Amino acid sequence: MTEQAGEAMTPLIDNAASRPPAGTLRRRARPQSRWWTVWLFLLPALLLFLYFKFIPMFAGIQMSFQKVRPFLGNEWVGWSNYTAVLNDSRFHDAIVHTLILGFGQSIGAVIGGLVLALLLEGASKTLWFVRTAAFLPVVTATAVIGEVWRIIYFPAPNGFLNSVLGTVGLDPVRWLEDPAVALYSVMAVGIWQGAPYNMVIFLAGLAGVDRSLYEASAIDGAKLRHRLWYVTLPALRPAMTIVLVLAAVRSLRVFTDVWVLTGGGPAGATDVWMTRIYSLGFERNQMGIASAASILLLIASVALTALALLITRKRAEK
Amino acid sequence: MSTASAKPRQKRAQVDSSSFDTALGWQPGKKTTALLRAAICAIILFVFAGPIFTIIAGAFDLNPDPTRLTLIPRNPSLENFAVASQRGIWGFFWNSLMIAGIGLLLQIIVAVTAGYALARRKFRGQAIVLGIFLATMMLPEEVVAVPLAVVLGDLPLTGINLRGTIFAVILPVAASAFSILVMAAFMRDIPDEIVEAATIDGASEMRILIEIILPMCKPALGVVAIFGFIGIWDQYLLPIIAANRTSDYMITVALASLRADVQVGTGVLLAGAFLALVPSLIVYLLLQNSLVRGITSGAIKG
Numbered sequence: 205m206t207e208q209a210g211e212a213m214t215p216l217i218d219n220a221a222s223r224p225p226a227g228t229l230r231r232r233a234r235p236q237s238r239w240w241t242v243w244l245f246l247l248p249a250l251l252l253f254l255y256f257k258f259i260p261m262f263a264g265i266q267m268s269f270q271k272v273r274p275f276l277g278n279e280w281v282g283w284s285n286y287t288a289v290l291n292d293s294r295f296h297d298a299i300v301h302t303l304i305l306g307f308g309q310s311i312g313a314v315i316g317g318l319v320l321a322l323l324l325e326g327a328s329k330t331l332w333f334v335r336t337a338a339f340l341p342v343v344t345a346t347a348v349i350g351e352v353w354r355i356i357y358f359p360a361p362n363g364f365l366n367s368v369l370g371t372v373g374l375d376p377v378r379w380l381e382d383p384a385v386a387l388y389s390v391m392a393v394g395i396w397q398g399a400p401y402n403m404v405i406f407l408a409g410l411a412g413v414d415r416s417l418y419e420a421s422a423i424d425g426a427k428l429r430h431r432l433w434y435v436t437l438p439a440l441r442p443a444m445t446i447v448l449v450l451a452a453v454r455s456l457r458v459f460t461d462v463w464v465l466t467g468g469g470p471a472g473a474t475d476v477w478m479t480r481i482y483s484l485g486f487e488r489n490q491m492g493i494a495s496a497a498s499i500l501l502l503i504a505s506v507a508l509t510a511l512a513l514l515i516t517r518k519r520a521e522k
Numbered sequence: 523m524s525t526a527s528a529k530p531r532q533k534r535a536q537v538d539s540s541s542f543d544t545a546l547g548w549q550p551g552k553k554t555t556a557l558l559r560a561a562i563c564a565i566i567l568f569v570f571a572g573p574i575f576t577i578i579a580g581a582f583d584l585n586p587d588p589t590r591l592t593l594i595p596r597n598p599s600l601e602n603f604a605v606a607s608q609r610g611i612w613g614f615f616w617n618s619l620m621i622a623g624i625g626l627l628l629q630i631i632v633a634v635t636a637g638y639a640l641a642r643r644k645f646r647g648q649a650i651v652l653g654i655f656l657a658t659m660m661l662p663e664e665v666v667a668v669p670l671a672v673v674l675g676d677l678p679l680t681g682i683n684l685r686g687t688i689f690a691v692i693l694p695v696a697a698s699a700f701s702i703l704v705m706a707a708f709m710r711d712i713p714d715e716i717v718e719a720a721t722i723d724g725a726s727e728m729r730i731l732i733e734i735i736l737p738m739c740k741p742a743l744g745v746v747a748i749f750g751f752i753g754i755w756d757q758y759l760l761p762i763i764a765a766n767r768t769s770d771y772m773i774t775v776a777l778a779s780l781r782a783d784v785q786v787g788t789g790v791l792l793a794g795a796f797l798a799l800v801p802s803l804i805v806y807l808l809l810q811n812s813l814v815r816g817i818t819s820g821a822i823k824g
Binding site: 239241242243245246248249250252253255256257259260261263264267320322323324325326327328330331334336337338339340341343344345346347348349351352353354355356358360362363364367396400401404405408410413415418419422428431432435436456457459460463464478481482485486491494495498499501502505506509 | 547806810
């Protein structure tokens with residue numbers, strides 16, 4: 205959930221960052237201090253970022269061209285780790301799963317969030333309580349959510365969800381064990397966790413809709429569905445773009461949900477990019493190939509983020 | 523979560539003006555509306571909060587059946603916690619608390635100092651430093667997981683092996699570009715006059731930061747605290763790669779081993795899940811408004 209949060213703030217930060225810093229236009233208003241003291245303030249942050257972000261990233265680039273052998277010293281192997289990744293059919297499957305999962309979860313969570321926001325809009329205390337409770341999946345750790353959903357998805361006919369299906373006369377489903385179903389079961393959990401987050405964004409959007417437009421549309425004799433289509437949805441479009449873009453970028457690196465729910469199984473049916481990297485790097489100890497796959501994931505993320513920024517900038521210029 | 527607000531307006535003769543308060547045109551006065559809304563609320567509560575409440579109920583229920591979920595414990599008992607504590611659940615819980623507590627404190631200190639430097643000082647290389655922090659927001663932490671495992675085992679230049687200590691998780695999570703940029707954005711908006719007055723008093727820079735600027739940053743600190751906490755508590759991959767033994771795990775990771783343990787039932791797993799849930803619930807209830815502000819301020823302005 206935090207990753208969503210982290211990126212949700214970027215537009216705000218962009219705005220803030222492009223403003224001139226305090227004191228450039230106005231009178232310099234800071235205590236007289238030596239030029240280097242500012243670096244003392246920055247030192248903790250720069251050290252942490254150097255050690256735990258940049259050094260690992262460069263080590264990753266290096267390892268992606270090496271055969272990593274503990275105690276023996278690494279051996280330079282050129283592009284062969286990359287060709288190993290790109291020729292691996294299990295990786296192809298994992299990328300396809302990642303895209304299906306990301307696409308389904310993003311769209312599903314947007315629609316779910318929109319429906320929740322429309323249904324729960326209002327100023328009453330009860331609605332506030334329901335909104336607060338409906339938001340719980342977002343703040344709960346993904347591992348906890350995975351465990352409870354494994355119980356809900358229990359494959360036997362008397363499992364929770366299956367017994368609900370049974371009451372309406374449907375056959376039990378092996379939610380996480382059936383290779384044809386498992387990916388969609390994982391997707392449903394992602395939508396369930398993402399929808400309330402989007403609900404908060406859409407609620408803020410709904411609060412900003414000019415009420416006189418509703419009134420005017422009523423005077424013009426517009427029906428409710430017309431009002432939703434021509435007044436409400438256009439007002440929510442900026443929020444919707446942001447939500448979709450963030451979800452798309454985030455979906456590439458999905459890991460914990462899949463890992464806790466299925467571990468990538470059954471028979472690799474829910475394997476995604478990150479679970480592949482994990483299996484290769486930490487279970488089969490092929491750190492070089494895992495690094496190459498990580499660098500490819502990084503390139504894909506950066507490309508997608510750049511594309512997303514381009515699209516949102518273009519929209520903003522209009 | 524009080525984002526929807528009703529604006530006072532004049533009543534119109536023909537149409538009930540309250541139907542303009544919401545997109546769906548709910549009319550609070552009508553009885554059918556009230557019934558429909560109550561039914562919708564009940565369904566939403568069941569779907570979204572129900573699974574969370576089954577964790578709480580199931581943790582206190584002595585229930586041998588792995589397929590049954592309940593909202594009310596039928597055989598109330600603390601036995602699940604007793605079994606879970608034999609499996610070392612309190613150790614994992616303690617690991618999580620220490621990592622979240624120290625990690626968050628460190629993250630906030632780093633964010634305040636770096637945010638201060640970026641927002642209130644002008645120096646050569648400022649754009650580069652800002653660019654470095656912004657760039658890491660594009661760098662997913664998962665991408666560096668594999669090489670980070672190597673780096674944690676042998677820190678360059680110092681040769682320290684952090685693996686197996688809580689610092690192997692604490693130090694990486696303390697580096698949050700998001701927190702730094704939130705603090706910087708907020709501090710930039712503090713009026714110069716206030717800081718100037720203190721400068722004339724002859725207060726040192728550190729004192730101005732702690733005694734004048736920091737108390738004004740409470741809204742930003744709230745946002746940083748709740749996002750920071752949830753982010754650290756949700757860690758999964760990092761505690762695995764940072765551990766030497768399974769006893770080093772955070773509670774989120776340890777749940778999987780409780781599940782795999784054939785000698786304990788679902789109730790024990792839910793007792794562990796309950797412990798992993800409670801701190802998030804407490805922090806959420808305390809800082810709910812900061813969370814909503816953090817989510818919406820970013821998304822709406824863009």
